[in-house]
Amino acid sequence: MSIVPARDYQKLFPVPVMLIKVPNAASLNEKLVAEIQQVSMTTPNGKPDSWACDVYTTLTNNNRLHERPGFHDFDLLMRQGFMQFGHAMGYDFTIESLEITQCWVNIYNFGMSQEIHHHPNNIMTGVYYLQAPANCSEILFHSHFADVMIRPAVYEDNALNNPIASLHPKPGDLIFFDSSLRHSVPANDIEGERISLSFNARF
Amino acid sequence: MRVSDRTMYELPSTILEYFPQIIQISKPSNFKKLNSTLLAAIDEICRTTPNSKPRHWAGNLYTTARNRNQLMDEPNFRELADFITEEIKIFASKFCIDKSNGVISINNMWINILKNKDSMDQHCHPNSLFCGVYFVKIPHNAGLLAFDSPSSEQMINPPIKVNNQYNMRQAGFKMSEGDLIIFNSYLKHRVLLHDVDEERISIGFTCAL
Numbered sequence: 392m393s394i395v396p397a398r399d400y401q402k403l404f405p406v407p408v409m410l411i412k413v414p415n416a417a418s419l420n421e422k423l424v425a426e427i428q429q430v431s432m433t434t435p436n437g438k439p440d441s442w443a444c445d446v447y448t449t450l451t452n453n454n455r456l457h458e459r460p461g462f463h464d465f466d467l468l469m470r471q472g473f474m475q476f477g478h479a480m481g482y483d484f485t486i487e488s489l490e491i492t493q494c495w496v497n498i499y500n501f502g503m504s505q506e507i508h509h510h511p512n513n514i515m516t517g518v519y520y521l522q523a524p525a526n527c528s529e530i531l532f533h534s535h536f537a538d539v540m541i542r543p544a545v546y547e548d549n550a551l552n553n554p555i556a557s558l559h560p561k562p563g564d565l566i567f568f569d570s571s572l573r574h575s576v577p578a579n580d581i582e583g584e585r586i587s588l589s590f591n592a593r594f
Numbered sequence: 595m596r597v598s599d600r601t602m603y604e605l606p607s608t609i610l611e612y613f614p615q616i617i618q619i620s621k622p623s624n625f626k627k628l629n630s631t632l633l634a635a636i637d638e639i640c641r642t643t644p645n646s647k648p649r650h651w652a653g654n655l656y657t658t659a660r661n662r663n664q665l666m667d668e669p670n671f672r673e674l675a676d677f678i679t680e681e682i683k684i685f686a687s688k689f690c691i692d693k694s695n696g697v698i699s700i701n702n703m704w705i706n707i708l709k710n711k712d713s714m715d716q717h718c719h720p721n722s723l724f725c726g727v728y729f730v731k732i733p734h735n736a737g738l739l740a741f742d743s744p745s746s747e748q749m750i751n752p753p754i755k756v757n758n759q760y761n762m763r764q765a766g767f768k769m770s771e772g773d774l775i776i777f778n779s780y781l782k783h784r785v786l787l788h789d790v791d792e793e794r795i796s797i798g799f800t801c802a803l
Binding site: 398399400401402403404405406407408409410411412413414468471472475479480481482483484512513514532534535536539541543544545546547548549550551552554556558565569570571593594 | 603606607611612613615617618688694754757758759760761762779781802
């Protein structure tokens with residue numbers, strides 16, 4: 392049987408991740424790294440015992456970093472990013488109704504990682520990369536359909552068959568995504584420290 | 595720097611799009627003739643095959659999904675089955691499925707008929723890789739086939755100002771007679787209320803390795 396030559400494809404439900412290359416990030420990062428050195432000297436590792444991975448984090452014990460005076464410029468940057476991402480998502484909110492629920496630092500030394508997780512009780516999540524040495528760990532995103540039990544072998548990964556997408560960060564990269572999107576960081580297999588700020592918001 | 599208005603300053607941004615679902619749509623060139631043959635065969639089957647709709651399905655419809663679901667082996671449906679098989683190969687190629695998995699073939703094929711006020715509630719097709727629908731008779735304003743986004747199951751549902759592809763919780767597919775559509779079996783879908791007098795007749799199928 393012959394067919395109509397035109398075969399059409401409709402793309403549904405793409406999952407957006409917004410990437411912002413922060414202009415003049417070097418000077419901001421220099422100030423923030425100095426602030427974070429102070430934070431890490433005075434804040435013990437807040438990694439819960441229930442996490443399988445190893446990482447230095449202040450998620451549980453120092454997660455209002457954006458309220459510190461030294462983070463003022465970053466706080467504005469983060470809020471602007473949330474506004475832009477929320478606008479792209481079509482959300483109905485204002486800067487006044489935006490609530491930053493947490494802002495914390497993660498530091499990955501050699502071999503450290505972050506297992507798959509998401510951020511309940513939030514709408515939008517972001518990460519800012521202050522230090523991301525060459526070949527440091529990427530961030531991985533995991534499809535909402537990653538758990539399907541039928542997955543045939545493929546001869547080449549592509550956007551349709553791979554339930555994992557990776558993004559290799561560079562210093563000054565600011566990313567935003569839906570808080571329900573599961574993500575992880577594989578082992579940091581280099582000596583240089585990978586330092587990121589993470590933050591959640593709702594409205 | 596003050597952030598009170600989105601338009602005061604805009605950071606340079608790029609949206610990366612991950613994990614899209616695709617729906618393949620094609621149509622046999624002789625679909626009118628094919629549908630005429632199919633309608634006669636379907637009419638005969640309806641007369642001899644009781645409705646197999648399980649009680650736990652909320653919507654009402656006539657289906658042979660449970661009691662006559664090997665239509666691909668019946669002579670009157672072989673031409674359609676051959677067309678579907680070729681289209682499945684093309685759809686599978688988009689996913690780079692390795693030949694070592696074996697051949698993907700139709701494992702179930704059945705009839706669905708919706709009368710006025712019928713519908714089909716949300717479902718997916720376990721134990722299969724791809725599934726699809728061939729539309730034999732589609733009156734004007736027939737009940738739409740609708741796909742549900744994984745975000746539709748999220749327990750936090752932010753207020754929406756502008757509907758777009760990133761916040762879409764359901765996508766309706768406007769089909770026409772002769773359309774064959776194929777999609778991933780795990781993608782949840784449903785048929786919205788069929789609110790017209792003329793029957794909506796389709797053939798559903800699943801395929802597996």
